[in-house]
Each structure stands twice: as C-alpha cells, then as structure tokens.
Amino acid sequence: MMEEIKVEKVDKRKARPADGELSFGRTFTDHMFTMEYDENKGWHDPKVVPYQPLELDPAAACCHYGQTTFEGLKAYRSNNGALLFRPEKNAERFNNTNRRMCIPEMDPEFFVQAIKEAVRVDQDWIPAKEGTSLYIRPFILANEVYLGLKPSSHYKFVIIMSPVAAYYPQGIKPTRIYVETEYVRAVRGGTGSAKTGGNYAGSLKAQSSAADKGYDEVLWLDGVEREYVEEVGAMNVFFKIDGKIVTPELGGSVLPGITRDSVITMLEDWDYDVEVRKISIEDIAQAYKDGRLEEAFGTGTAAIISPIGELNYNGLKMEINDFETGEVASKLYKTLTGIQTGKVDDPYNWTEEIPLD
Amino acid sequence: MMEEIKVEKVDKRKARPADGELSFGRTFTDHMFTMEYDENKGWHDPKVVPYQPLELDPAAACCHYGQTTFEGLKAYRSNNGALLFRPEKNAERFNNTNRRMCIPEMDPEFFVQAIKEAVRVDQDWIPAKEGTSLYIRPFILANEVYLGLKPSSHYKFVIIMSPVAAYYPQGIKPTRIYVETEYVRAVRGGTGSAKTGGNYAGSLKAQSSAADKGYDEVLWLDGVEREYVEEVGAMNVFFKIDGKIVTPELGGSVLPGITRDSVITMLEDWDYDVEVRKISIEDIAQAYKDGRLEEAFGTGTAAIISPIGELNYNGLKMEINDFETGEVASKLYKTLTGIQTGKVDDPYNWTEEIPLD
Numbered sequence: 001m002m003e004e005i006k007v008e009k010v011d012k013r014k015a016r017p018a019d020g021e022l023s024f025g026r027t028f029t030d031h032m033f034t035m036e037y038d039e040n041k042g043w044h045d046p047k048v049v050p051y052q053p054l055e056l057d058p059a060a061a062c063c064h065y066g067q068t069t070f071e072g073l074k075a076y077r078s079n080n081g082a083l084l085f086r087p088e089k090n091a092e093r094f095n096n097t098n099r100r101m102c103i104p105e106m107d108p109e110f111f112v113q114a115i116k117e118a119v120r121v122d123q124d125w126i127p128a129k130e131g132t133s134l135y136i137r138p139f140i141l142a143n144e145v146y147l148g149l150k151p152s153s154h155y156k157f158v159i160i161m162s163p164v165a166a167y168y169p170q171g172i173k174p175t176r177i178y179v180e181t182e183y184v185r186a187v188r189g190g191t192g193s194a195k196t197g198g199n200y201a202g203s204l205k206a207q208s209s210a211a212d213k214g215y216d217e218v219l220w221l222d223g224v225e226r227e228y229v230e231e232v233g234a235m236n237v238f239f240k241i242d243g244k245i246v247t248p249e250l251g252g253s254v255l256p257g258i259t260r261d262s263v264i265t266m267l268e269d270w271d272y273d274v275e276v277r278k279i280s281i282e283d284i285a286q287a288y289k290d291g292r293l294e295e296a297f298g299t300g301t302a303a304i305i306s307p308i309g310e311l312n313y314n315g316l317k318m319e320i321n322d323f324e325t326g327e328v329a330s331k332l333y334k335t336l337t338g339i340q341t342g343k344v345d346d347p348y349n350w351t352e353e354i355p356l357d
Numbered sequence: 358m359m360e361e362i363k364v365e366k367v368d369k370r371k372a373r374p375a376d377g378e379l380s381f382g383r384t385f386t387d388h389m390f391t392m393e394y395d396e397n398k399g400w401h402d403p404k405v406v407p408y409q410p411l412e413l414d415p416a417a418a419c420c421h422y423g424q425t426t427f428e429g430l431k432a433y434r435s436n437n438g439a440l441l442f443r444p445e446k447n448a449e450r451f452n453n454t455n456r457r458m459c460i461p462e463m464d465p466e467f468f469v470q471a472i473k474e475a476v477r478v479d480q481d482w483i484p485a486k487e488g489t490s491l492y493i494r495p496f497i498l499a500n501e502v503y504l505g506l507k508p509s510s511h512y513k514f515v516i517i518m519s520p521v522a523a524y525y526p527q528g529i530k531p532t533r534i535y536v537e538t539e540y541v542r543a544v545r546g547g548t549g550s551a552k553t554g555g556n557y558a559g560s561l562k563a564q565s566s567a568a569d570k571g572y573d574e575v576l577w578l579d580g581v582e583r584e585y586v587e588e589v590g591a592m593n594v595f596f597k598i599d600g601k602i603v604t605p606e607l608g609g610s611v612l613p614g615i616t617r618d619s620v621i622t623m624l625e626d627w628d629y630d631v632e633v634r635k636i637s638i639e640d641i642a643q644a645y646k647d648g649r650l651e652e653a654f655g656t657g658t659a660a661i662i663s664p665i666g667e668l669n670y671n672g673l674k675m676e677i678n679d680f681e682t683g684e685v686a687s688k689l690y691k692t693l694t695g696i697q698t699g700k701v702d703d704p705y706n707w708t709e710e711i712p713l714d
Binding site for chain 2: 023025026028051052053054055056057058059061062064065066067068070073100101102135137139141146147148149150151158160162182183184185186187188189190191196197198199200202203204205207208223224226233234264323
C-alpha cells in the first residue's frame with residue numbers, strides 16, 4: 001500500500017554516550033526517518049537517512065505560521081528486542097492533531113511501521129540500563145514556500161530518536177506545583193487537545209514565572225471560568241480524594257494523554273472508583289483543608305508518573321501526603337514501567353515488540 | 358552600540374518579475390538579513406547575505422515547541438527613495454511578542470536599522486507600479502538543539518523580503534465573512550495579542566471551513582463568552598453604527614494592529630466618534646436589523662482596509678452597505694495608502710524615508 005522505506009546508512013557511526021551519561025533530548029542517533037508530502041503525490045519518498053540538518057526555505061510556512069504536529073513515545077530494550085508502548089495510540093492522536101491543524105493525515109499503520117524501521121536501523125542506540133530508553137519524536141513541518149496564510153501544500157515528516165536517561169535517577173520523587181491564575185494554556189474551540197507547537201510555546205511564560213518562584217511546573221486552569229483544573233505542566237493530572245481517583249474530563253482543551261488513558265484503565269482494573277469530570281481548584285483546596293486530599297500526580301510519556309508534593313494556589317500551600325510519593329502513584333509507576341520494559345506481565349496487550357537483528 | 362552589519366552580496370542577481378506579474382509572498386529578493394542570539398553574546402553577527410535555505414537541526418526547538426515571533430511591514434517606492442510606515446511600532450510589538458514568548462528582546466532602533474539596511478541592499482526589488490510594494494518579514498526562530506520544554510538558549514533572527522502586487526488590482530472590494538461560533542482564535546491569558554505562529558496555525562481550520570461555505574474569512578468571537586467580536590481573519594475590525602465608529606478593545610486576546618492604531622488616530626482627527634470597547638455580535642445583528650449598521654471593515658498591513666460586504670451569523674446574512682465599499686472605508690484606504698506611498702501629505706510623521714543609492 002505504501003512505498004517501500006529506503007535505507008541509506010551513515011558511513012561512520014557516531015560515538016554513543018555510555019548509558020550512565022545520558023540526559024534528555026540532547027543526543028541523537030545516527031539516522032532519522034523522513035517523508036515528503038505534496039498535493040499530487042500524497043505522502044511519498046519514505047526513507048531512513050543519516051541524521052542531518054533540515055534545509056528549510058526561510059519562507060517555509062512552519063517558520064511563520066506554526067503549522068506543525070508532533071508526537072512522543074519511547075522504545076525500551078527488552079529480552080528479545082525492543083518494546084513500543086501503544087504506538088497505535090500515538091498514530092491516532094497524530095492524525096487527530098493533523099486534522100485540527102489542516103495537515104494531511106497519514107496511514108496509521110505506516111506511521112507505526114516507520115517508527116519500527118527507524119528504531120531497527122538505530123537499534124544499537126537503545127540503552128539497556130534500568131530506566132533508560134530511546135525517546136522517539138515524530139513530527140511534521142509545513143514547508144510550502146509562501147507567506148500567505150493558508151494550509152500548506154507541502155509537508156515534511158521526520159522521526160528523530162534520542163537515547164534518554166532514567167527520568168528519576170534517584171527514584172520517583174514529588175514536585176512542587178504552582179496553580180497558574182494569570183496565563184491560560186488552552187480554551188475550548190482552540191488547539192489545546194492537539195499536539196502542536198503553539199500550545200507549548202504559549203506555556204513557557206507561566207512555566208518560567210513558576211520556576212522564578214521556586215516551583216517545578218504550573219497547574220493549568222480552564223480558559224473560560226479559570227476555575228477548573230486542566231493539566232499540570234505538559235502532563236495530565238490525577239487526584240485521590242476520599243479514596244476516589246478524580247481526573248479532568250478532556251473537554252476539547254486537554255491533551256488526550258496515552259499514559260492518562262492507560263492509568264484510567266489500570267485503576268479501574270484495580271477496582272478504584274475513577275471519576276472523569278470537571279474538578280474545580282476550589283474543591284481541591286476544600287478537600288485539602290478537610291484532610292481528604294490524599295494524593296495528586298501527573299501522567300505523561302517522559303515521567304510516566306510524577307507525584308505532586310505541593311500545590312500553591314494563591315498562597316495556600318497544600319502539602320500533599322507529607323511530600324511523599326503516594327501509594328497509588330507508586331503502584332502505577334511500578335506497574336506501568338514494568339509493562340513498558342517487559343518486566344511485568346502485560347494483560348492489556350499494550351506493548352508491541354520490534355524484533356532486532 | 359550594536360555591531361556593524363556585514364554585507365555579503367550575491368554573485369549573480371536573480372531575474373526580477375515585472376511589476377505587473379507580482380503576486381503575494383511567493384518571490385523573494387536576492388538577499389536576507391540574519392543575526393544570531395546566544396546567552397553569552399546576546400544578539401550578534403548581524404549580516405546581509407544571499408537568500409538561502411536555513412539549516413536547522415531537526416531537534417531545533419522551533420520545529421517542536423513553536424517558540425517563534427514574526428512581524429510584517431511594507432516598503433513603498435517614493436520619489437526620493439523608499440518609505441517605511443511606522444517601523445518603530447513594529448519594533449515595539451516585536452518586543453511585546455518576544456516577552457510573551459520568552460524570546461530575548463532586541464534593541465528597537467537596531468531592529469529598524471536592520472530592516473533599512475536589508476531594503477537598501479535589495480532596493481532594485483522595490484516595485485514601482487501603483488499599489489505594489491516590498492513586503493518585509495522579520496522573524497525569530499528558537500534553535501537550541503534540545504527536546505526539553507523550556508525557553509531556548511539560541512535564536513536566529515531573519516528578515517526576508519518579497520515584492521508584492523497591489524492587494525486590490527481592480528480596486529478596493531468588499532468580502533464575505535462568516536461569524537465563527539465553534540472554533541476560537543485566542544483567549545485572555547493566552548497568546549492572542551502576540552504575533553506568534555501558534556495563533557495563525559490555530560486559525561486555519563476555521564478559515565478552511567468558512568472557505569468551504571463560500572466565505573472569504575471568519576469573524577472571531579471571544580473565547581470566554583463567545584459573544585464579543587475580536588478580529589476578522591488576521592485583521593482588526595471596525596463597524597460604523599449610527600454614524601459612530603466602534604472597534605473592539607484589545608483586552609489581551611486581540612492583536613494590536615498598527616493599521617488599527619493609525620485608523621483610530623485618523624478617524625478621531627476627522628471628528629468621528631470612535632468607541633474602543635467590547636462589541637457583542639448580538640448588538641451587531643440588532644443594529645443590522647434596525648438599519649443602523651452602516652459599514653464594517655478590517656484593517657491590516659496586507660490589505661490596509663478590507664470592507665466587509667456580508668456577515669453571516671448563524672444563518673443571518675447581513676448585507677452591509679449594499680455590498681459596496683463604504684464612505685469611511687474608502688476615505689481611510691485612499692488617505693492611508695496615500696500617506697504610505699508619499700503621495701498624500703503625512704501630518705502624523707508616520708513614514709520614514711530610506712535614502713537609496
């Protein structure tokens with residue numbers, strides 16, 4: 001159905017950092033995957049080529065009007081090869097973003113096949129140390145050479161890969177979160193549920209301002225009432241109140257996280273009451289005052305589970321679970337990373353193996 | 358204060374299209390201006406070089422997280438050289454955007470000097486035919502090679518230039534506008550008042566959907582109540598109701614247009630009552646029904662003045678001024694383009710001359 005993926009290998013491989021010297025997103029593998037789109041040919045010319053700079057005309061649409069999509073997932077080294085975690089969900093979200101951004105969709109099976117082929121070629125780059133992984137970043141840039149504002153007629157699809165350190169080298173650890181009441185990340189009718197650059201660019205100011213106050217991230221409130229909890233940093237957010245688990249409904253302005261979806265499934269499987277609904281920050285504050293706020297944590301591809309140790313809402317500093325990682329966060333983290341790395345049984349068939357040479 | 362601008366000229370100039378064959382934003386001049394930023398040196402290495410592709414590492418921040426700024430202005434050929442229109446206002450807005458997007462500011466005088474030097478080098482490219490101009494596009498791309506989400510530590514500033522046709526080859530002409538009630542462009546607390554890619558990417562879907570219905574552009578309503586008028590397409594919007602001119606207040610989600618500001622000044626100077634305030638779409642519809650909606654038009658750098666001939670709000674098709682360009686729109690267009698091209702006296706000192714060789 002799709003063209004064969006050509007492979008052009010590097011003459012000389014780069015030096016690979018030792019597993020113990022990895023960080024996040026600074027080192028890239030020897031190769032990258034690229035594919036082009038134009039209105040006549042559709043997506044075409046898929047290939048794995050040496051990692052190299054993109055040549056963009058300075059009038060390319062993406063340099064001006066932000067018409068871009070990205071995704072993020074990880075490959076873990078397993079006993080027999082490499083494991084991907086629910087890559088078909090990335091493909092689905094990728095196309096949802098593409099539709100919102102007027103970018104042509106891609107065959108979801110081919111999207112996954114492209115990822116697998118890129119990982120296969122650079123398989124030596126998948127680190128083996130506990131907690132490490134190969135971070136995979138597929139993205140699309142609109143590159144028609146035109147300054148008029150319209151959906152581009154040309155696009156470039158690229159997959160780059162970066163071996164990354166364990167997110168928690170000293171074990172999972174709570175963060176301090178500032179509830180943002182001035183800046184807004186997204187609003188219904190906008191692009192909040194799409195994985196596109198503009199949402200992230202718009203979040204930098206609040207993040208910087210929280211960092212200046214000594215906080216790790218912000219908790220975003222909705223853009224309409226500025227009352228309902230949406231996301232934490234670039235992650236989805238969960239609360240444990242009175243033994244129940246509560247997480248914001250998606251509602252068009254929240255990113256549909258794959259970790260979020262997996263966590264909901266696991267919690268329901270573990271017989272927790274999971275409520276997916278609007279949650280006001282005032283209710284969180286009240287639950288805290290009443291001693292009913294038992295846990296809070298973020299979920300995302302990078303950290304998997306990120307416990308929240310403090311929430312600062314207009315000066316009310318809510319310390320949660322004595323700034324310790326809670327029981328639910330702990331169990332989710334252990335089980336989910338276990339499934340992702342193939343060390344724990346995968347009853348959901350979430351992982352997909354890439355056979356390596 | 359700033360470094361001297363180096364100039365490296367092309368060996369062989371490109372063929373220039375004839376003034377009568379120009380369009381918008383597809384043809385670019387022989388040269389471009391570039392400058393780099395890093396945390397140690399600040400903005401440095403300003404130069405005019407041959408127009409050429411940008412080499413971006415595929416992990417450059419702008420390819421993923423949309424941390425970008427742009428501006429737009431025009432140079433018109435005049436009797437003694439070229440005229441810029443209020444470039445210091447572009448410099449001011451550029452820095453406002455930069456602050457919102459966590460991008461380092463630039464000395465506003467140097468910003469204008471860079472534009473003048475770029476135009477001077479490519480002065481042969483300024484077309485002469487009535488209504489034509491040299492469109493100037495300054496922009497910044499974040500280009501730190503890092504997949505972590507944070508303000509970049511490296512940036513590239515670029516100015517490209519494109520000779521453009523008259524916006525109205527057959528004279529100023531009304532457009533059909535669809536009032537958008539599903540998609541939202543911006544919300545207070547967001548990035549709506551910044552000239553950054555994400556706002557424009559987010560607008561494509563509504564624009565495409567309006568085009569499918571046979572409309573030229575959308576009228577955006579506010580993101581909170583979805584009731585108050587914000588912008589039309591990528592322009593500011595004005596209404597004439599009962600002889601008074603009404604335009605939306607900026608309020609954080611509306612782009613502070615330089616044409617908008619100039620139009621307000623001129624209208625007040627002409628003794629119109631100008632009200633800068635919230636305007637609900639229901640009030641517009643009521644004024645239409647009562648026969649009090651006399652004119653409507655957009656303002657922006659590309660079209661200068663764009664009369665609105667029809668507004669479709671939930672099926673109510675409001676034909677305005679019999680689909681003819683109104684008196685106010687007409688007079689504004691004539692006067693403003695006259696000032697910009699040096700053909701009409703400039704009582705506001707808005708134009709700035711670039712002496713040419």
